[in-house]
Amino acid sequence: MNRRLRLIALLMVVMAAAGAAWVFAATRSASPATSALLEIRWHGNGIILQGAVTDAATQQVLVEGATARLGGEANQVVDWLDIAPAALPVPDAASLASLIRLGQEGWHLQRHATDAWLAVQSPNDDRSMQARQLLQRAFGPGVTIRLIPLS
Structure with a gap:
């Protein structure tokens, strides 16, 4: 029975990696005019961080938030964050890391x-309202924040 559980766990890891690779391929083929400058996806028991941040400290805070959300499973965090000084700033990276920890499958x-x-299951529930506040703090008052229902 123990061997069976290991096989199932291995298959789950392989499926998560395949899903992450598919998402990477799908998002990299998107038109640059419609691509997000920073993107976070919660899916397949993993989190994908993609885009650009201004510095390594911001990158590390976001990766640590994702790792914490996944119970320390760093191998389930896909980090495609480039460090580019000209990237849009994240004035409060800790709030964005808190949002990552708060997030749910499918966000x-x-x-x-x-x-x-931010696409969420229920834009008007308490978790989503908390997410909106964290996003506003993370990106600052000059950024318009919208919550939309998952399609």
Whole structure:
């Protein structure tokens, strides 16, 4: 029985990696005009961080938030964050890390130049309202934050 559980766990890890690779391929083929500058996806028992941040400290805070959300499973965090000084700033990276920890399976965040949207199961529930507040703190008052229902 123990061998069976190990096989199942291995298959789950392989499936999660395949899913992450598929998402990477799908998002990399998107038109640059519609691509988000920063994107976070919660899916397949993992979290994908993609885009650019201004510095290594911000990158580390986000990766640590994702790792904490996954119970310390760092191998389930896919980090495609580039460090680019010209990237949009994240004035409060700790709030964005808190949002990552709060997030649920299926959530999807995209940050653009002047706005950000977060797809959630129920835009009006308490968790989503808390997420909106964290996003506003993370990105600052000049960024419009929208919560949209998952499709």
